Amino acid sequence: MAPGDRQDRIGRLLNLLRADDTDKLEATRPFGPREFTDPEAAARERDLIFGRVPSIVAHSSELARPGDFLTLTMPRNRVIVVRQRDGGVKSFVNACRHRGALLEERPSGRCRLFSCPYHRWSYDTDGSLRSVTYDHTFGELDHAASGLVELPTEERHGFVWLVDSASAAIDVAAWLGPEMDAALAGYRMEALVNYRAEGFDEPVNWKIMQDAFLDGYHIKFAHPNTAGKIIHTNVLAVEDYGRHARFLSPRKSIDRFLEEDPGDADLGRHVTESHFVGPNSTLLRQPDHFQLLTFRPHPADPGRSRMEMRVLVPTVEASGFSEAEWEKRWNKNWQILLDVLHAEDFPLLRASQTAVSSADAGGMVLGRNEVVNQIFHREVRRLTESGTR
Numbered sequence: 001m002a003p004g005d006r007q008d009r010i011g012r013l014l015n016l017l018r019a020d021d022t023d024k025l026e027a028t029r030p031f032g033p034r035e036f037t038d039p040e041a042a043a044r045e046r047d048l049i050f051g052r053v054p055s056i057v058a059h060s061s062e063l064a065r066p067g068d069f070l071t072l073t074m075p076r077n078r079v080i081v082v083r084q085r086d087g088g089v090k091s092f093v094n095a096c097r098h099r100g101a102l103l104e105e106r107p108s109g110r111c112r113l114f115s116c117p118y119h120r121w122s123y124d125t126d127g128s129l130r131s132v133t134y135d136h137t138f139g140e141l142d143h144a145a146s147g148l149v150e151l152p153t154e155e156r157h158g159f160v161w162l163v164d165s166a167s168a169a170i171d172v173a174a175w176l177g178p179e180m181d182a183a184l185a186g187y188r189m190e191a192l193v194n195y196r197a198e199g200f201d202e203p204v205n206w207k208i209m210q211d212a213f214l215d216g217y218h219i220k221f222a223h224p225n226t227a228g229k230i231i232h233t234n235v236l237a238v239e240d241y242g243r244h245a246r247f248l249s250p251r252k253s254i255d256r257f258l259e260e261d262p263g264d265a266d267l268g269r270h271v272t273e274s275h276f277v278g279p280n281s282t283l284l285r286q287p288d289h290f291q292l293l294t295f296r297p298h299p300a301d302p303g304r305s306r307m308e309m310r311v312l313v314p315t316v317e318a319s320g321f322s323e324a325e326w327e328k329r330w331n332k333n334w335q336i337l338l339d340v341l342h343a344e345d346f347p348l349l350r351a352s353q354t355a356v357s358s359a360d361a362g363g364m365v366l367g368r369n370e371v372v373n374q375i376f377h378r379e380v381r382r383l384t385e386s387g388t389r
């Protein structure tokens, strides 16, 4: 599973397909149903994964102009992410420093300052406390120390990354490592725009959700009339980057090269290239766009999570389409993705959560062929066992 150039990797994938084989690890990996239901395990994940390492919270284009903000619920904090006047991005805990009201209730918007709904204190978009109402009656207050609590945030490769702990540091390049950092840099996703973002709050543990989107083994069984018609099942060529992974799956359109040598033909159109970007994202590279899926634990309930889907596309100008054509094309693409999620993946995954919640659900196992799922489980365990809270 050594890295190689794209054509070599596709060649290797073609050989796996010819041999009715897939990349495999040395051994199966046992796991237990409690990993999806145990409150103590969930608390360790919140602190030792999301409180320690960067995860993607937005595409840069969602915060295009100064004052553009979005709010989100991270596993440890309610958060405001906001574009700064100097072009940077900062994140703050979405809690007023007076008596803790939720400062910003809207999911996104643009503002000059954040104004608290409770007693109308206001904060600059850089987090500093700007005004205290009835200041002359309030009494002693250290204004400089009463700004919003900042969370480590960095913009890289067109995404906004955040560590969900005020006391942590952030270094996205170090977290990605050389292989994944170079792969993401090569895609130039900062030149794309987020066509649409939508979140789904599901009664399912985040790892059950994430697992389903690293899985090449379920395709034709769970998606017989959609993805199963287009993509081969149980054929993945995987590069294990340690914390992250890149994996190729063959589209059925590649079949005509099974018998003949493709020579120099560009086979890029005949594969889907996916990435596990740890700790909680799947990035799919399609011929003309990217799809980003992120999975976040609920702040308290191990049996709930939020999935966010984003489709990143060339701008209208770069695409060569008219605005109407552009909208029509990507809207159609978006609706197809939504239909498959709602009709096929979510019902199966909700039912999985109820099944693993059975008192005597029994031990379970990941196969040698479930390479990316094994990498994901391995990394969750490495992070949650690597520290104390």
Ligand code: FES
Binding pocket: 096, 097, 098, 099, 100, 101, 116, 117, 118, 119, 120, 121
């Ligand atoms: S809680 Fe925000 S101003 Fe009082």
Ligand SMILES: [Fe+2]
Binding pocket: 212, 218, 222, 223, 345
């Ligand atoms: Fe699926």
